[in-house]
Amino acid sequence: MLKIFQRLWQVNWAEQWQYRANLIMYLLYWLVSPIIYLAVWTSIAQSKGSVSGLTANDFTTYYMTLLIVDQITSNIVIHTFAYKVQDGSLSGELVRPIHPMLTNALVNNIAFKILTIMGFVPIWTVLYFLFKPEFSSVTVTGILLAIPAMLLGFLVGFLLSAAITSLAFWTTRVYSIHEFYYALSLLFSGQFVPLTLMPKLIQDIAQFLPFQLLLYFPIQLILGKLSSAQITQGYVIGIIWLIVAITVFNWVWRNGVKRYSAVGA
Amino acid sequence: MNTLKLLSAFLKVNIQMSLAYRADTIVNILLNLMWLGWELLSLGIIFNNTDTIGGWDFGELIGLLGVFRLVHTLMIALIWPNTEKFNQSIRDGSMDYTLLQPINSMFLVTFSRITVWRAWDLILAAILIVVGLNMSGDTTTAVDILTFILLTISGAIVIYSLWIVLIALTFWFTKFDNNVTILQALLDAGRYPVTVYPVWLRILVTFVIPIAVATTVPLQGLRGDLTPIRVLMFVGIGVVSFLIASQVWKRGLKQYSGASS
Numbered sequence: 001m002l003k004i005f006q007r008l009w010q011v012n013w014a015e016q017w018q019y020r021a022n023l024i025m026y027l028l029y030w031l032v033s034p035i036i037y038l039a040v041w042t043s044i045a046q047s048k049g050s051v052s053g054l055t056a057n058d059f060t061t062y063y064m065t066l067l068i069v070d071q072i073t074s075n076i077v078i079h080t081f082a083y084k085v086q087d088g089s090l091s092g093e094l095v096r097p098i099h100p101m102l103t104n105a106l107v108n109n110i111a112f113k114i115l116t117i118m119g120f121v122p123i124w125t126v127l128y129f130l131f132k133p134e135f136s137s138v139t140v141t142g143i144l145l146a147i148p149a150m151l152l153g154f155l156v157g158f159l160l161s162a163a164i165t166s167l168a169f170w171t172t173r174v175y176s177i178h179e180f181y182y183a184l185s186l187l188f189s190g191q192f193v194p195l196t197l198m199p200k201l202i203q204d205i206a207q208f209l210p211f212q213l214l215l216y217f218p219i220q221l222i223l224g225k226l227s228s229a230q231i232t233q234g235y236v237i238g239i240i241w242l243i244v245a246i247t248v249f250n251w252v253w254r255n256g257v258k259r260y261s262a263v264g265a
Numbered sequence: 266m267n268t269l270k271l272l273s274a275f276l277k278v279n280i281q282m283s284l285a286y287r288a289d290t291i292v293n294i295l296l297n298l299m300w301l302g303w304e305l306l307s308l309g310i311i312f313n314n315t316d317t318i319g320g321w322d323f324g325e326l327i328g329l330l331g332v333f334r335l336v337h338t339l340m341i342a343l344i345w346p347n348t349e350k351f352n353q354s355i356r357d358g359s360m361d362y363t364l365l366q367p368i369n370s371m372f373l374v375t376f377s378r379i380t381v382w383r384a385w386d387l388i389l390a391a392i393l394i395v396v397g398l399n400m401s402g403d404t405t406t407a408v409d410i411l412t413f414i415l416l417t418i419s420g421a422i423v424i425y426s427l428w429i430v431l432i433a434l435t436f437w438f439t440k441f442d443n444n445v446t447i448l449q450a451l452l453d454a455g456r457y458p459v460t461v462y463p464v465w466l467r468i469l470v471t472f473v474i475p476i477a478v479a480t481t482v483p484l485q486g487l488r489g490d491l492t493p494i495r496v497l498m499f500v501g502i503g504v505v506s507f508l509i510a511s512q513v514w515k516r517g518l519k520q521y522s523g524a525s526s
Contacts, residue, residue, distance in 0.1 A: 025443045029450040035466070036454055043461040044315045051314045130465065176292050183299055192307055197314060 008104055012111040020115065027119050031067065037192060038063035038131065052197055060133040062194055065219045067127075069146075070191075071120055073153040073214040075109050077101075077161045078178045085168040085260065094257065101162050101253065109158065137224045145231065146221040152238045153214040159245035160210060166249070169256030184209075190216030207233075210241040271368065272376060279379045290382050297386065304330055304456075319460035324401025326457070329484050331393030332417065333455045334386060336479045339421055340452060342383035344428050347375050348445050355435050358523050371429065371514045403488060412496055413487040419503025420479030424448070426503075426510035427475065433510075436517035447474060455480035478502065 016023075038060060045056040054062075081101065084090040093100040164181055168174040186192055187202065189211035195203050206212050217234045220226050226234070283290055308330065312323045321329070351374050354360040363373055398405060431444045454462070454470045459477040462470070471477045482499055485491050491499075 022443055025446040025450070029446060032450050033453050036457065036462075039462045039466060040311065040318060040457055044311070044318055047317075048315060130463065173289070173292055176296060179296055180299065183303055186303065187306075193310060198310065199313075 004098060004103065005107065008107040009111065012104070012108040013115075015108070016111045016115050020119075023116055023119055027116060027123065030070075031123065034063045034066055034070070034191070035127070041193065042131075054194065054197070057134050059194075060131050061135055061137075061223060062219060064124075064127065064131065064133045065222050066191070066215060067120075067124060069150060069153075069215055069218045069222070071113070071117055072150045073157055073218065075154070075158045075161050076112055077105055077109060077158060078165050078175070080108055080112075081105050081162075081165045082168045082174050082178075085166075086172065090260070094260075101166070101249075105162070106158065135223075138222060139224050142222050142224040146218045149213070149218045149221055149234065149238065152235075152242060153218055156210050156238065156241045156245050157214045159242075159249045163245070163249040163252045166252045166256045169259050185211045185214070188212060189214055190219065208237060210245070213238050213241060267368070268372065271372075275377055275379060276381065279381045283381050294382065294385070301389065319458040321458045321460075322401050324397045324399070325403070325484065325488065327397030327400065328394045328487070329397070329458060329480065330456065331390040331397060332483055333480050334390040334393065335417065336421065336424060336455055336476070337452065338383050338386045338390065339424060340449060342380040342386075343375070343378075344445055344448070346378035346380055348428075348432055350378055351432055352435065352444070355521075360521065361523050364518070364521075370518065371511060374432075375425070375429070398487070405487060409487050409489055412491070413483050416483035416486040416496065416499055417479070419500045420483055422503040423475050423478050423506050426506040429510035430513050433513045433517035436520040448476075451476050458484075475502075 041051065041059040041063075042056040045051050045054060045059055049055075051059075084093070084100075090100065093104060098104070160181075161178075164178055165174065167177060171177070188195075188206040188209045190206075195206055195212065195216050198206065206216070213234070217238070221231065221234075305327075308323065308326055311318065312326075316322065318326070351360075354363060364370055366373055428445065428448065431448065435444055451470055451474045454466070455476045459467050459470060459481045467477075478499060482491075486496060486499075
Protein backbone atom coordinates (compact mmCIF):
# COMPACT_ATOMS: atom_id res chain seq x y z
CA MET A 1 0.00 0.00 0.00
CA LEU A 2 2.78 2.37 0.95
CA LYS A 3 4.49 1.70 -2.35
CA ILE A 4 1.31 2.55 -4.23
CA PHE A 5 1.11 5.89 -2.48
CA GLN A 6 4.77 6.53 -3.18
CA ARG A 7 4.25 5.92 -6.88
CA LEU A 8 1.06 7.99 -6.95
CA TRP A 9 2.99 10.79 -5.29
CA GLN A 10 5.71 10.72 -7.95
CA VAL A 11 3.16 10.84 -10.77
CA ASN A 12 1.05 13.57 -9.24
CA TRP A 13 4.00 15.68 -8.18
CA ALA A 14 5.41 15.54 -11.71
CA GLU A 15 2.01 16.45 -13.09
CA GLN A 16 1.56 19.45 -10.78
CA TRP A 17 5.15 20.58 -11.33
CA GLN A 18 4.39 20.96 -15.03
CA TYR A 19 1.84 23.63 -14.21
CA ARG A 20 3.99 25.64 -11.83
CA ALA A 21 3.60 28.84 -13.90
CA ASN A 22 -0.18 28.61 -13.64
CA LEU A 23 0.27 28.24 -9.94
CA ILE A 24 1.43 31.82 -9.47
CA MET A 25 -1.74 33.00 -11.21
CA TYR A 26 -3.83 30.69 -9.06
CA LEU A 27 -2.19 32.00 -5.90
CA LEU A 28 -2.77 35.58 -6.93
CA TYR A 29 -6.38 34.83 -7.70
CA TRP A 30 -6.91 33.22 -4.37
CA LEU A 31 -5.06 35.83 -2.29
CA VAL A 32 -6.95 38.87 -3.47
CA SER A 33 -10.27 38.59 -1.65
CA PRO A 34 -8.87 37.99 1.88
CA ILE A 35 -6.53 40.95 1.37
CA ILE A 36 -9.44 43.14 0.29
CA TYR A 37 -11.51 42.10 3.32
CA LEU A 38 -8.48 42.78 5.50
CA ALA A 39 -8.14 46.27 4.04
CA VAL A 40 -11.85 47.06 4.37
CA TRP A 41 -12.20 45.90 7.98
CA THR A 42 -8.96 47.41 9.26
CA SER A 43 -9.93 50.72 7.70
CA ILE A 44 -13.29 50.57 9.52
CA ALA A 45 -11.64 49.54 12.79
CA GLN A 46 -9.08 52.34 12.49
CA SER A 47 -11.71 55.01 11.91
CA LYS A 48 -13.85 53.87 14.84
CA GLY A 49 -11.19 52.57 17.25
CA SER A 50 -12.74 49.10 17.26
CA VAL A 51 -15.59 47.10 15.70
CA SER A 52 -17.58 45.09 18.27
CA GLY A 53 -14.46 44.87 20.39
CA LEU A 54 -12.12 43.93 17.52
CA THR A 55 -9.20 46.27 16.84
CA ALA A 56 -7.44 46.84 13.54
CA ASN A 57 -4.69 44.43 14.62
CA ASP A 58 -7.31 41.77 15.43
CA PHE A 59 -8.53 41.94 11.84
CA THR A 60 -5.02 41.92 10.40
CA THR A 61 -3.99 38.85 12.41
CA TYR A 62 -7.30 37.15 11.59
CA TYR A 63 -6.91 37.43 7.82
CA MET A 64 -3.17 36.77 7.84
CA THR A 65 -3.89 33.53 9.73
CA LEU A 66 -6.81 32.79 7.41
CA LEU A 67 -4.43 32.84 4.43
CA ILE A 68 -2.36 30.07 6.03
CA VAL A 69 -5.26 27.95 7.29
CA ASP A 70 -7.12 28.18 3.98
CA GLN A 71 -4.00 27.03 2.19
CA ILE A 72 -3.96 23.89 4.34
CA THR A 73 -7.65 23.01 4.59
CA SER A 74 -8.93 23.83 1.07
CA ASN A 75 -9.05 21.39 -1.84
CA ILE A 76 -9.42 21.48 -5.62
CA VAL A 77 -11.10 18.14 -6.15
CA ILE A 78 -14.01 19.57 -8.18
CA HIS A 79 -11.55 20.92 -10.75
CA THR A 80 -9.42 17.82 -11.02
CA PHE A 81 -12.04 15.09 -10.91
CA ALA A 82 -15.48 16.07 -12.28
CA TYR A 83 -14.28 16.24 -15.88
CA LYS A 84 -12.97 12.68 -15.68
CA VAL A 85 -16.52 11.45 -15.16
CA GLN A 86 -17.78 13.63 -17.97
CA ASP A 87 -15.23 12.72 -20.63
CA GLY A 88 -14.92 9.08 -19.58
CA SER A 89 -11.25 9.15 -18.66
CA LEU A 90 -12.22 7.78 -15.25
CA SER A 91 -12.65 4.30 -16.78
CA GLY A 92 -8.94 3.59 -16.72
CA GLU A 93 -8.75 4.44 -13.03
CA LEU A 94 -11.80 2.38 -12.11
CA VAL A 95 -10.26 -0.89 -13.27
CA ARG A 96 -7.31 -0.40 -10.95
CA PRO A 97 -7.60 -2.08 -7.56
CA ILE A 98 -7.33 1.24 -5.70
CA HIS A 99 -9.96 3.87 -4.94
CA PRO A 100 -9.69 6.68 -7.54
CA MET A 101 -10.90 9.37 -5.15
CA LEU A 102 -9.28 8.31 -1.89
CA THR A 103 -5.88 7.55 -3.39
CA ASN A 104 -5.13 9.28 -6.67
CA ALA A 105 -7.29 12.39 -6.26
CA LEU A 106 -6.25 12.78 -2.63
CA VAL A 107 -2.54 12.54 -3.41
CA ASN A 108 -2.99 14.91 -6.34
CA ASN A 109 -4.56 17.47 -3.98
CA ILE A 110 -1.72 17.15 -1.50
CA ALA A 111 0.92 17.55 -4.24
CA PHE A 112 -0.88 20.68 -5.43
CA LYS A 113 -1.05 21.96 -1.87
CA ILE A 114 2.65 21.51 -1.17
CA LEU A 115 3.61 23.18 -4.41
CA THR A 116 1.34 26.18 -3.74
CA ILE A 117 2.69 26.47 -0.20
CA MET A 118 6.18 26.79 -1.68
CA GLY A 119 4.99 29.78 -3.68
CA PHE A 120 2.88 31.06 -0.83
CA VAL A 121 5.57 31.38 1.85
CA PRO A 122 7.50 34.26 0.20
CA ILE A 123 4.25 36.07 -0.66
CA TRP A 124 3.00 35.77 2.92
CA THR A 125 6.32 37.14 4.16
CA VAL A 126 5.98 40.20 1.94
CA LEU A 127 2.41 40.71 3.17
CA TYR A 128 3.67 40.39 6.74
CA PHE A 129 5.97 43.36 6.25
CA LEU A 130 3.27 45.33 4.44
CA PHE A 131 0.57 44.85 7.10
CA LYS A 132 2.79 44.33 10.19
CA PRO A 133 0.39 42.12 12.20
CA GLU A 134 1.20 41.60 15.86
CA PHE A 135 0.71 37.97 16.80
CA SER A 136 1.02 38.41 20.57
CA SER A 137 -1.94 36.14 21.40
CA VAL A 138 -0.50 33.15 19.53
CA THR A 139 0.82 30.42 21.81
CA VAL A 140 2.52 27.10 21.16
CA THR A 141 -0.45 25.32 22.75
CA GLY A 142 -2.79 27.12 20.37
CA ILE A 143 -0.78 26.02 17.33
CA LEU A 144 -0.53 22.44 18.62
CA LEU A 145 -4.29 22.38 19.14
CA ALA A 146 -4.86 23.83 15.68
CA ILE A 147 -2.82 21.22 13.77
CA PRO A 148 -5.26 18.31 14.32
CA ALA A 149 -8.13 20.76 13.80
CA MET A 150 -6.75 21.73 10.38
CA LEU A 151 -6.28 18.09 9.48
CA LEU A 152 -9.85 17.39 10.53
CA GLY A 153 -11.03 20.42 8.54
CA PHE A 154 -9.17 19.27 5.45
CA LEU A 155 -10.59 15.74 5.67
CA VAL A 156 -14.18 16.92 6.20
CA GLY A 157 -13.83 19.48 3.40
CA PHE A 158 -12.22 16.99 1.05
CA LEU A 159 -14.86 14.30 1.62
CA LEU A 160 -17.76 16.73 1.24
CA SER A 161 -16.28 18.18 -1.96
CA ALA A 162 -15.61 14.64 -3.17
CA ALA A 163 -19.26 13.74 -2.52
CA ILE A 164 -20.45 16.81 -4.43
CA THR A 165 -17.98 16.11 -7.24
CA SER A 166 -19.32 12.55 -7.45
CA LEU A 167 -22.74 13.99 -8.30
CA ALA A 168 -21.16 14.27 -11.76
CA PHE A 169 -22.27 10.64 -12.17
CA TRP A 170 -25.86 11.93 -12.23
CA THR A 171 -25.75 15.44 -13.64
CA THR A 172 -23.64 17.62 -15.90
CA ARG A 173 -24.47 20.66 -13.76
CA VAL A 174 -22.19 19.58 -10.97
CA TYR A 175 -20.23 22.85 -11.25
CA SER A 176 -23.38 24.85 -10.50
CA ILE A 177 -24.07 22.72 -7.44
CA HIS A 178 -20.52 23.28 -6.32
CA GLU A 179 -20.91 27.03 -6.80
CA PHE A 180 -23.88 26.96 -4.44
CA TYR A 181 -21.86 24.98 -1.90
CA TYR A 182 -19.07 27.53 -2.22
CA ALA A 183 -21.49 30.39 -1.54
CA LEU A 184 -22.70 28.65 1.61
CA SER A 185 -19.11 28.28 2.75
CA LEU A 186 -18.49 32.02 2.21
CA LEU A 187 -21.42 32.71 4.50
CA PHE A 188 -20.69 30.21 7.26
CA SER A 189 -16.90 29.62 7.27
CA GLY A 190 -15.66 32.98 8.49
CA GLN A 191 -14.00 33.75 5.16
CA PHE A 192 -15.67 37.15 4.78
CA VAL A 193 -15.51 38.30 8.37
CA PRO A 194 -14.87 36.76 11.82
CA LEU A 195 -18.13 34.98 12.60
CA THR A 196 -18.71 37.07 15.74
CA LEU A 197 -19.56 40.03 13.47
CA MET A 198 -22.19 38.05 11.56
CA PRO A 199 -25.90 38.40 12.43
CA LYS A 200 -26.77 36.29 15.49
CA LEU A 201 -28.86 33.85 13.45
CA ILE A 202 -25.99 33.06 11.07
CA GLN A 203 -23.61 32.57 14.00
CA ASP A 204 -25.99 30.14 15.67
CA ILE A 205 -26.35 28.07 12.51
CA ALA A 206 -22.66 28.30 11.58
CA GLN A 207 -21.35 26.62 14.72
CA PHE A 208 -23.16 23.40 13.83
CA LEU A 209 -22.15 23.40 10.15
CA PRO A 210 -18.94 21.92 8.73
CA PHE A 211 -17.76 25.13 7.01
CA GLN A 212 -16.29 26.78 10.12
CA LEU A 213 -14.13 23.69 10.66
CA LEU A 214 -12.12 24.70 7.59
CA LEU A 215 -11.42 28.29 8.62
CA TYR A 216 -12.95 29.92 11.66
CA PHE A 217 -12.30 27.15 14.18
CA PRO A 218 -8.58 26.60 13.39
CA ILE A 219 -7.97 30.36 13.07
CA GLN A 220 -9.44 31.09 16.48
CA LEU A 221 -7.47 28.18 17.94
CA ILE A 222 -4.21 29.59 16.58
CA LEU A 223 -5.05 33.07 17.79
CA GLY A 224 -5.93 31.68 21.23
CA LYS A 225 -9.45 33.15 21.26
CA LEU A 226 -11.40 30.08 22.38
CA SER A 227 -12.32 28.83 25.84
CA SER A 228 -11.73 25.15 26.63
CA ALA A 229 -15.49 24.51 26.41
CA GLN A 230 -15.54 26.01 22.90
CA ILE A 231 -12.52 23.94 21.91
CA THR A 232 -14.18 20.74 23.06
CA GLN A 233 -17.41 21.67 21.29
CA GLY A 234 -15.48 22.43 18.07
CA TYR A 235 -13.71 19.09 18.11
CA VAL A 236 -16.89 17.14 18.91
CA ILE A 237 -18.73 18.80 16.03
CA GLY A 238 -15.71 18.18 13.82
CA ILE A 239 -15.66 14.46 14.57
CA ILE A 240 -19.43 14.17 14.06
CA TRP A 241 -19.05 15.85 10.67
CA LEU A 242 -16.17 13.59 9.77
CA ILE A 243 -18.40 10.55 10.36
CA VAL A 244 -21.23 12.18 8.40
CA ALA A 245 -18.87 13.08 5.55
CA ILE A 246 -17.45 9.55 5.33
CA THR A 247 -20.95 8.05 5.26
CA VAL A 248 -22.31 10.51 2.69
CA PHE A 249 -19.29 10.18 0.42
CA ASN A 250 -19.37 6.39 0.53
CA TRP A 251 -23.05 6.31 -0.31
CA VAL A 252 -22.79 8.80 -3.19
CA TRP A 253 -19.70 7.13 -4.58
CA ARG A 254 -21.05 3.57 -4.50
CA ASN A 255 -24.33 4.49 -6.15
CA GLY A 256 -22.59 6.83 -8.58
CA VAL A 257 -20.16 4.24 -9.87
CA LYS A 258 -23.08 1.87 -10.44
CA ARG A 259 -24.67 4.46 -12.71
CA TYR A 260 -21.47 5.21 -14.56
CA SER A 261 -21.37 4.16 -18.16
CA ALA A 262 -18.30 5.59 -19.80
CA VAL A 263 -18.63 7.94 -22.72
CA GLY A 264 -17.79 6.15 -25.94
CA ALA A 265 -18.37 2.70 -24.50
CA MET B 266 -22.44 50.46 -40.71
CA ASN B 267 -20.75 47.24 -41.69
CA THR B 268 -19.55 46.86 -38.12
CA LEU B 269 -23.08 47.24 -36.76
CA LYS B 270 -24.41 44.64 -39.16
CA LEU B 271 -21.69 42.25 -38.07
CA LEU B 272 -22.38 42.91 -34.42
CA SER B 273 -26.06 42.09 -34.87
CA ALA B 274 -25.10 38.91 -36.72
CA PHE B 275 -22.83 37.91 -33.82
CA LEU B 276 -25.66 38.60 -31.40
CA LYS B 277 -28.06 36.45 -33.39
CA VAL B 278 -25.64 33.51 -33.50
CA ASN B 279 -24.95 33.80 -29.79
CA ILE B 280 -28.64 33.98 -28.90
CA GLN B 281 -29.19 30.80 -30.86
CA MET B 282 -26.30 29.12 -29.08
CA SER B 283 -27.63 30.01 -25.64
CA LEU B 284 -31.15 28.90 -26.59
CA ALA B 285 -29.74 25.44 -27.14
CA TYR B 286 -28.90 25.33 -23.43
CA ARG B 287 -32.05 26.76 -21.89
CA ALA B 288 -31.89 24.91 -18.57
CA ASP B 289 -28.29 25.99 -18.06
CA THR B 290 -29.28 29.58 -18.69
CA ILE B 291 -31.97 29.38 -16.00
CA VAL B 292 -29.57 27.78 -13.51
CA ASN B 293 -27.03 30.49 -14.27
CA ILE B 294 -29.56 33.25 -13.69
CA LEU B 295 -30.52 31.71 -10.34
CA LEU B 296 -26.87 31.50 -9.31
CA ASN B 297 -26.40 35.09 -10.40
CA LEU B 298 -29.31 36.16 -8.16
CA MET B 299 -27.77 34.19 -5.31
CA TRP B 300 -24.51 36.12 -5.69
CA LEU B 301 -26.41 39.40 -5.76
CA GLY B 302 -28.04 38.35 -2.48
CA TRP B 303 -24.64 37.56 -1.01
CA GLU B 304 -23.18 40.89 -2.18
CA LEU B 305 -26.04 42.86 -0.60
CA LEU B 306 -25.82 40.81 2.61
CA SER B 307 -22.08 41.39 2.89
CA LEU B 308 -22.60 45.15 2.45
CA GLY B 309 -25.34 44.92 5.08
CA ILE B 310 -22.94 43.26 7.51
CA ILE B 311 -20.31 45.93 6.90
CA PHE B 312 -22.77 48.77 7.46
CA ASN B 313 -24.18 47.08 10.52
CA ASN B 314 -20.83 47.91 12.08
CA THR B 315 -20.12 51.32 10.61
CA ASP B 316 -21.78 54.28 8.85
CA THR B 317 -19.14 54.97 6.23
CA ILE B 318 -16.15 53.25 4.67
CA GLY B 319 -13.47 55.33 3.06
CA GLY B 320 -15.89 58.27 3.30
CA TRP B 321 -18.68 56.50 1.36
CA ASP B 322 -22.09 55.58 2.79
CA PHE B 323 -24.30 52.50 2.30
CA GLY B 324 -26.22 53.88 -0.70
CA GLU B 325 -23.04 54.90 -2.47
CA LEU B 326 -21.62 51.41 -2.00
CA ILE B 327 -24.74 49.91 -3.52
CA GLY B 328 -24.21 52.28 -6.44
CA LEU B 329 -20.59 51.16 -6.62
CA LEU B 330 -21.77 47.55 -6.63
CA GLY B 331 -23.86 48.46 -9.69
CA VAL B 332 -20.85 49.94 -11.48
CA PHE B 333 -18.76 46.95 -10.43
CA ARG B 334 -21.37 44.65 -11.94
CA LEU B 335 -21.11 46.53 -15.24
CA VAL B 336 -17.39 45.79 -15.38
CA HIS B 337 -17.99 42.26 -14.15
CA THR B 338 -20.48 41.70 -16.97
CA LEU B 339 -17.93 42.99 -19.47
CA MET B 340 -15.54 40.43 -18.05
CA ILE B 341 -17.92 37.47 -18.01
CA ALA B 342 -19.96 38.14 -21.12
CA LEU B 343 -17.21 39.28 -23.46
CA ILE B 344 -13.67 38.92 -22.16
CA TRP B 345 -13.82 35.33 -20.88
CA PRO B 346 -15.53 33.60 -23.80
CA ASN B 347 -13.54 35.45 -26.46
CA THR B 348 -10.23 34.91 -24.74
CA GLU B 349 -10.94 31.21 -24.52
CA LYS B 350 -11.69 31.09 -28.23
CA PHE B 351 -8.66 33.23 -29.05
CA ASN B 352 -6.22 31.08 -27.05
CA GLN B 353 -7.62 28.00 -28.73
CA SER B 354 -7.19 29.59 -32.16
CA ILE B 355 -3.55 30.44 -31.43
CA ARG B 356 -2.84 26.87 -30.32
CA ASP B 357 -4.52 25.10 -33.23
CA GLY B 358 -3.79 27.70 -35.89
CA SER B 359 -7.42 28.57 -36.70
CA MET B 360 -6.38 32.21 -36.15
CA ASP B 361 -5.31 32.04 -39.82
CA TYR B 362 -8.96 32.03 -40.92
CA THR B 363 -9.81 34.95 -38.68
CA LEU B 364 -7.01 36.97 -40.26
CA LEU B 365 -8.24 36.15 -43.76
CA GLN B 366 -11.60 37.86 -43.12
CA PRO B 367 -11.86 41.30 -44.69
CA ILE B 368 -12.61 43.07 -41.41
CA ASN B 369 -10.66 44.47 -38.51
CA SER B 370 -9.21 41.41 -36.78
CA MET B 371 -9.22 43.06 -33.37
CA PHE B 372 -12.95 43.59 -33.61
CA LEU B 373 -13.52 40.06 -34.84
CA VAL B 374 -11.47 38.49 -32.08
CA THR B 375 -13.04 40.49 -29.27
CA PHE B 376 -16.73 40.42 -30.22
CA SER B 377 -17.48 37.08 -31.83
CA ARG B 378 -18.54 35.39 -28.59
CA ILE B 379 -21.09 37.13 -26.37
CA THR B 380 -22.80 35.49 -23.42
CA VAL B 381 -26.13 37.05 -24.26
CA TRP B 382 -28.18 36.25 -21.18
CA ARG B 383 -25.78 38.41 -19.17
CA ALA B 384 -27.53 41.41 -20.70
CA TRP B 385 -30.01 41.23 -17.85
CA ASP B 386 -27.11 41.88 -15.51
CA LEU B 387 -26.79 45.31 -17.09
CA ILE B 388 -30.39 46.11 -16.15
CA LEU B 389 -29.72 44.88 -12.62
CA ALA B 390 -26.63 47.08 -12.48
CA ALA B 391 -28.60 50.12 -13.60
CA ILE B 392 -31.22 49.46 -10.90
CA LEU B 393 -28.51 49.15 -8.23
CA ILE B 394 -26.95 52.44 -9.31
CA VAL B 395 -30.25 54.36 -9.27
CA VAL B 396 -31.49 52.83 -6.00
CA GLY B 397 -28.13 53.27 -4.31
CA LEU B 398 -27.84 56.92 -5.18
CA ASN B 399 -31.39 57.63 -4.09
CA MET B 400 -30.65 55.98 -0.75
CA SER B 401 -27.59 58.07 -0.11
CA GLY B 402 -29.58 61.20 -0.96
CA ASP B 403 -26.79 62.89 -2.88
CA THR B 404 -28.01 65.70 -5.07
CA THR B 405 -27.03 64.86 -8.60
CA THR B 406 -27.19 67.36 -11.44
CA ALA B 407 -27.48 66.59 -15.14
CA VAL B 408 -23.78 67.44 -15.50
CA ASP B 409 -22.89 64.85 -12.83
CA ILE B 410 -24.87 62.16 -14.65
CA LEU B 411 -23.23 63.06 -17.95
CA THR B 412 -19.80 62.93 -16.32
CA PHE B 413 -20.68 59.56 -14.84
CA ILE B 414 -21.69 58.09 -18.21
CA LEU B 415 -18.59 59.51 -19.87
CA LEU B 416 -16.31 58.09 -17.17
CA THR B 417 -18.04 54.70 -17.22
CA ILE B 418 -17.51 54.41 -20.95
CA SER B 419 -13.89 55.53 -20.79
CA GLY B 420 -13.30 53.18 -17.85
CA ALA B 421 -14.71 50.28 -19.82
CA ILE B 422 -12.46 51.25 -22.73
CA VAL B 423 -9.43 51.19 -20.43
CA ILE B 424 -10.30 47.65 -19.31
CA TYR B 425 -10.98 46.63 -22.92
CA SER B 426 -7.62 48.03 -24.01
CA LEU B 427 -5.76 46.28 -21.24
CA TRP B 428 -7.45 43.06 -22.31
CA ILE B 429 -6.27 43.60 -25.91
CA VAL B 430 -2.71 44.13 -24.70
CA LEU B 431 -2.85 41.01 -22.52
CA ILE B 432 -4.13 38.73 -25.26
CA ALA B 433 -1.82 40.31 -27.84
CA LEU B 434 1.09 39.19 -25.67
CA THR B 435 0.12 35.66 -26.68
CA PHE B 436 1.50 36.43 -30.15
CA TRP B 437 4.95 36.73 -28.59
CA PHE B 438 4.58 34.14 -25.84
CA THR B 439 2.44 31.37 -27.27
CA LYS B 440 2.26 29.50 -23.98
CA PHE B 441 0.85 32.48 -22.10
CA ASP B 442 -2.71 31.18 -21.93
CA ASN B 443 -3.33 32.55 -18.46
CA ASN B 444 -3.48 35.96 -20.07
CA VAL B 445 -6.61 37.37 -18.42
CA THR B 446 -6.35 35.70 -15.01
CA ILE B 447 -4.57 38.72 -13.54
CA LEU B 448 -7.43 40.95 -14.66
CA GLN B 449 -10.02 38.58 -13.23
CA ALA B 450 -8.09 38.19 -9.97
CA LEU B 451 -7.87 41.89 -9.25
CA LEU B 452 -11.41 42.61 -10.39
CA ASP B 453 -12.76 41.97 -6.89
CA ALA B 454 -10.89 45.03 -5.71
CA GLY B 455 -13.50 47.05 -7.62
CA ARG B 456 -16.22 46.20 -5.10
CA TYR B 457 -15.02 48.79 -2.59
CA PRO B 458 -13.87 52.40 -3.01
CA VAL B 459 -10.09 52.45 -3.49
CA THR B 460 -9.84 55.02 -0.72
CA VAL B 461 -10.04 52.20 1.86
CA TYR B 462 -7.02 50.34 0.48
CA PRO B 463 -3.43 50.72 1.64
CA VAL B 464 -1.33 52.86 -0.70
CA TRP B 465 0.45 50.01 -2.52
CA LEU B 466 -2.83 48.28 -3.35
CA ARG B 467 -4.37 51.57 -4.43
CA ILE B 468 -1.47 52.17 -6.82
CA LEU B 469 -1.75 48.61 -8.15
CA VAL B 470 -5.46 48.82 -8.97
CA THR B 471 -5.33 52.40 -10.26
CA PHE B 472 -2.22 52.42 -12.42
CA VAL B 473 -0.97 48.88 -13.07
CA ILE B 474 -4.22 46.95 -13.51
CA PRO B 475 -6.60 49.93 -13.55
CA ILE B 476 -9.78 48.30 -12.24
CA ALA B 477 -10.49 51.39 -10.13
CA VAL B 478 -10.61 53.64 -13.20
CA ALA B 479 -13.72 51.73 -14.28
CA THR B 480 -15.36 51.37 -10.85
CA THR B 481 -14.42 53.96 -8.22
CA VAL B 482 -13.68 56.80 -10.64
CA PRO B 483 -17.08 56.97 -12.43
CA LEU B 484 -18.84 57.06 -9.07
CA GLN B 485 -16.49 59.76 -7.84
CA GLY B 486 -17.54 61.69 -10.92
CA LEU B 487 -21.17 61.22 -9.99
CA ARG B 488 -20.52 62.34 -6.41
CA GLY B 489 -18.87 65.46 -7.79
CA ASP B 490 -15.49 64.58 -6.23
CA LEU B 491 -13.54 65.22 -9.41
CA THR B 492 -12.46 68.54 -10.86
CA PRO B 493 -13.23 69.05 -14.58
CA ILE B 494 -9.51 68.70 -15.33
CA ARG B 495 -9.45 65.32 -13.60
CA VAL B 496 -12.48 64.19 -15.61
CA LEU B 497 -10.78 65.21 -18.83
CA MET B 498 -7.64 63.42 -17.74
CA PHE B 499 -9.50 60.14 -17.17
CA VAL B 500 -11.30 60.42 -20.51
CA GLY B 501 -7.90 61.12 -22.07
CA ILE B 502 -6.49 57.96 -20.47
CA GLY B 503 -9.34 56.01 -22.09
CA VAL B 504 -8.54 57.38 -25.56
CA VAL B 505 -4.78 56.97 -25.21
CA SER B 506 -4.99 53.42 -23.87
CA PHE B 507 -7.20 52.43 -26.78
CA LEU B 508 -4.69 53.85 -29.27
CA ILE B 509 -1.81 52.07 -27.56
CA ALA B 510 -3.77 48.81 -27.49
CA SER B 511 -4.49 48.90 -31.22
CA GLN B 512 -0.80 49.56 -31.90
CA VAL B 513 0.23 46.61 -29.71
CA TRP B 514 -2.33 44.45 -31.50
CA LYS B 515 -0.91 45.42 -34.92
CA ARG B 516 2.65 44.70 -33.82
CA GLY B 517 1.50 41.40 -32.35
CA LEU B 518 -0.15 40.34 -35.59
CA LYS B 519 3.18 40.77 -37.36
CA GLN B 520 4.67 38.30 -34.88
CA TYR B 521 2.02 35.70 -35.58
CA SER B 522 3.31 32.90 -37.72
CA GLY B 523 0.51 30.34 -37.52
CA ALA B 524 0.56 27.08 -35.61
CA SER B 525 0.79 24.67 -38.52
CA SER B 526 3.38 26.32 -40.75
